[in-house]
Amino acid sequence: MRSMSRQRGAVIGDLADAATAQPRAPEALADGAVVLRRFASAHEQELLECVRLVTAAAPFRNMVTPGGCRMSVAMTNCGPVGWVTDRTGYRYDPLDPRTGRAWPPLPESLRTLAVGAAQSAGFAGFVPDACLINRYEPGTRLSMHQDRNERDFHAPVVSISLGLPATFLFGGQRRAERPQRVRLVSGDVVAWGGKSRLAFHGVAPLDDGEHPLTGRCRFNFTLRAAL
Numbered sequence: 001m002r003s004m005s006r007q008r009g010a011v012i013g014d015l016a017d018a019a020t021a022q023p024r025a026p027e028a029l030a031d032g033a034v035v036l037r038r039f040a041s042a043h044e045q046e047l048l049e050c051v052r053l054v055t056a057a058a059p060f061r062n063m064v065t066p067g068g069c070r071m072s073v074a075m076t077n078c079g080p081v082g083w084v085t086d087r088t089g090y091r092y093d094p095l096d097p098r099t100g101r102a103w104p105p106l107p108e109s110l111r112t113l114a115v116g117a118a119q120s121a122g123f124a125g126f127v128p129d130a131c132l133i134n135r136y137e138p139g140t141r142l143s144m145h146q147d148r149n150e151r152d153f154h155a156p157v158v159s160i161s162l163g164l165p166a167t168f169l170f171g172g173q174r175r176a177e178r179p180q181r182v183r184l185v186s187g188d189v190v191a192w193g194g195k196s197r198l199a200f201h202g203v204a205p206l207d208d209g210e211h212p213l214t215g216r217c218r219f220n221f222t223l224r225a226a227l
Contacts, residue, residue: 002066006140007015014025022038023036023037023038023039023041024036024037024038025059026120026121026122028169029180029182029190029192029196030170030172030192030195030196030199031137031194031196032121032156032192032193032194032195032196032197033170033190033191033192033193033196033199034121034190034192035184035188035189035190036117036120036121036188036189036190036191037151037187037188038187038188039116039117039120039187039188039189040066040113040115040117040160040161040162040187040188040189041186041187042187042189043109043113043187044162044186044213045213046109046110046113047110047113047160047162047219047221048162048213048214048219049107050078050107050109050110050133050221051133051162051219053104053107054076054077054078054104054133055076055133056104057099057101057106058076058077058078058082058096058098058099058103059076059098059102060074060075060076060133060135060147061074061075062074062075063075063078063084063085064086064087065085065087066085066086066087066088066089066090067095068087071085072139072140072141073134073140073142073203074134074135074137075122075132075133075134075135075137076132076133077096077103077130077131077132077133078103078105078106078107078110078131078133079105079106079128079129079130079131080094080103080106080129080130080227081093081094081103081129081130081226081227082094082103082130082132082225083130083132083149083224084097087096090149091149092130092150092226092227100150101173102178104201105128106128106129106131110123110131110221110224113160114126114128114131114133114158114160114223115122115127115128115216117158117160117189117191118156118158118191120191121156121158121191121193123155123156125154126155126158126225127154127155127225128157128158128223128224128225129139129224129225129227130178130220130223130224130225130226130227131221131222131223131224132221132224133219133220133221133222134219134220134222134227135217135218135219136163136164136166136203136206136217136218136219136220137206137216137217138206138207138208138209139205139206139208140205140206141202141203141204141205141206142202142203143202144169144171144175144179144200144201144202145201145202146198146199146201147197147198147222147224148198149226150224150225150226151226151227153193153197153198154193154225155193155224155225156191156192156193156194156197156199157191157192157193157222157223157224158189158190158191158218158222158223158224159189159190159191159220159221159222160188160189160221160222161184161186161187161188161189161218161220162183162186162187162213162214162218162219162220162221163186163208163211163213163214163215163217163218163219164186164206164209164211164214164217164218165183165184165185165186165207165209165214165218166183166184166203166204166206166218166220167181167182167183167184167203167204168181168182168183168184168190168201168202168203168204169181169182169200169202169203169204170182170190170192170201171199171200171201172199172200173198173199173200174200175200177200179200179201179202181204186211186213186214186218203220206218
């Protein structure tokens with residue numbers, strides 16, 4: 001009970017900080033990787049509307065890895081292509097395998113936010129064509145992995161947080177390297193490219209809590225140039 005109280009207290013503190021803080025200068029994680037604290041805080045309602053619009057056409061689902069494991073994090077996509085995984089492998093697909101239809105369009109407000117974040121992180125000319133939206137619920141996690149299904153790695157990855165706080169794990173070029181543990185709150189953005197483009201990264205199990213916009217969950221928007 002004490003542990004749960006401490007977790008909820010930490011979440012409440014994070015939410016209070018996020019509600020009052022202004023965007024800050026980029027915070028370096030590694031060569032080519034930065035955290036943009038509160039960069040998207042003024043756009044949270046727009047981001048929530050993006051979730052509503054996208055999931056109306058392409059609902060969240062728990063995908064299966066090539067090894068047959070069901071992912072704990074629920075996912076969907078928007079944009080010309082979407083990232084999917086199943087028994088045949090990891091890939092980008094222009095069609096939603098569940099519906100056989102094209103993925104919903106990438107909302108312009110989301111595209112503009114991601115381009116602005118990339119620019120602020122030092123990556124000019126970012127043109128995202130894929131956005132993976134993850135829904136985390138208490139206890140769910142994302143194991144350490146590299147984003148390497150894109151055709152080239154010159155463009156950065158831009159990751160936007162909405163909802164409950166999370167612990168982002170950011171490692172190096174080898175899975176065995178011990179990752180940094182970075183506390184992210186709603187409105188924070190992480191961008192990485194250059195020498196850090198293939199860094200291993202993941203998300204630790206989500207603590208329980210209640211967010212005024214998203215309830216007991218966290219949404220994450222990961223935008224990439226896939227084609």
